[in-house]
Amino acid sequence: MKKIILAVLIITVFGIPVFAGGGSESAPTAGGGNIKIWVGAEAVPFYQGKVNEYVQKNPSFGYTVTVEAVDAGSAAAKFMDDTAAGADIFSIAHDNLGRLTAGASAIGPITDQALLRQVQNDNPASFQSLIKSTVQGTEYTFGVPYRSQSLVLYYNKAHLTENDVRTWEGILAKAKSLGKQSVSINGDDGYNNSFLVLATRASDSTPVATIFRNNVLTDSNVTSDLAVATMQWGQKFFTDTNGAKKASDSGWEVELRDQVSLSMIGGAWNYRAASVALGSNLGIAVLPNFTLTAQDVTGTNITANTVMRSGTFADAFLFVMKKYNPNVPAEAHRYAAVQRILTYLSGKEVQEEAFNAIQNLPAYKNARTEFTGVRANTTEGLLARMQFEMFDRGRPQPISSPRANLYYYQSGGPQIILDILTNNGNQYNNAAQIRAGLAVVESIWKTGQRP
Numbered sequence: 001m002k003k004i005i006l007a008v009l010i011i012t013v014f015g016i017p018v019f020a021g022g023g024s025e026s027a028p029t030a031g032g033g034n035i036k037i038w039v040g041a042e043a044v045p046f047y048q049g050k051v052n053e054y055v056q057k058n059p060s061f062g063y064t065v066t067v068e069a070v071d072a073g074s075a076a077a078k079f080m081d082d083t084a085a086g087a088d089i090f091s092i093a094h095d096n097l098g099r100l101t102a103g104a105s106a107i108g109p110i111t112d113q114a115l116l117r118q119v120q121n122d123n124p125a126s127f128q129s130l131i132k133s134t135v136q137g138t139e140y141t142f143g144v145p146y147r148s149q150s151l152v153l154y155y156n157k158a159h160l161t162e163n164d165v166r167t168w169e170g171i172l173a174k175a176k177s178l179g180k181q182s183v184s185i186n187g188d189d190g191y192n193n194s195f196l197v198l199a200t201r202a203s204d205s206t207p208v209a210t211i212f213r214n215n216v217l218t219d220s221n222v223t224s225d226l227a228v229a230t231m232q233w234g235q236k237f238f239t240d241t242n243g244a245k246k247a248s249d250s251g252w253e254v255e256l257r258d259q260v261s262l263s264m265i266g267g268a269w270n271y272r273a274a275s276v277a278l279g280s281n282l283g284i285a286v287l288p289n290f291t292l293t294a295q296d297v298t299g300t301n302i303t304a305n306t307v308m309r310s311g312t313f314a315d316a317f318l319f320v321m322k323k324y325n326p327n328v329p330a331e332a333h334r335y336a337a338v339q340r341i342l343t344y345l346s347g348k349e350v351q352e353e354a355f356n357a358i359q360n361l362p363a364y365k366n367a368r369t370e371f372t373g374v375r376a377n378t379t380e381g382l383l384a385r386m387q388f389e390m391f392d393r394g395r396p397q398p399i400s401s402p403r404a405n406l407y408y409y410q411s412g413g414p415q416i417i418l419d420i421l422t423n424n425g426n427q428y429n430n431a432a433q434i435r436a437g438l439a440v441v442e443s444i445w446k447t448g449q450r451p
Contacts, residue, residue, distance in 0.1 A: 198311025299431025
């Protein structure tokens, strides 16, 4: 009886009968035509080459496949503008899944059993909740992880040693001796400037902030004593002449190249530009620790000399697909064919090739032990290992709905955080004023409104 009810629900919500998907590799595919895929511009040649190989090896597949350049950050919006003209498969950061599945859902769920098993078996537990959404009371898997990301430190080895970059204090001391700035911040937004908001206490991993815990908007907090003390340390770091340099018109690439700053916080997508800026002097490390001094904990119950670890969002990039009507034979065949391509492109073999070719950090849960390139004594291998190490201390973006995305990123919270760190207008001169500013941020996270 439960199976019958589930089948009716699937047909009602998505127009998908229970037999949709599940096509085997050897099954001939009718319908023909072209399947369109969107990935970032840097990945187009690689993925076009892989799908060409797939089509050649599977002559019964019955479709051509074209890969086009659309940035993952804008793909969801572009698809929503015209779903009919949108790609059959496109790449998104997982925090965009909510906007695509709100209401009746603009994208289709995964139904192919082989693909569902691969997604379940090959990905870490932390990704399992990021790939699903509930539509009209029923949970479906919509996303297929194929790469991941976290923030790391790119630094100038000509001036900083591996020991220096273990702590922000070590970098600051070297910057003072050289008359330079410690670090350039890539952007003032809530992602690129998140290393303090997402920081944790080293001794017990207590987070500075609670952000939409269990995807509940009101279960958020950034007014704790640990948050206030961390922001007081951050203000000291950002207002020091040799401390952090907020995002500027010159850009972090120029600041690294011209040795204005000794380091920058960035992701894998910044790797090539950092390589150009620093050449053989490029170093890569996890984001440094910092220590809360007696000055930093003033007005709080936090003990002086508390060691903190800089934090990061540890995220999945997902392939998602267009919604098809399997009651129409041509769409049913296309639905099965698209899922076969998804199974192939997200498989661990292609993930390993993508890492070797374009430095995509794999989503595959055993990549750090099984992939030769990740273990290799190369800069690319180091980049992967440092990202994985940050993954262990990071957290996924808990942005599961359009409202959550708006409240965290676009309703003024990031600017208030920056104002606190830079003490803009001398508004945040003590613990009480900083706590009041953080209370405004907390209210924005919970309600989207300033109190």
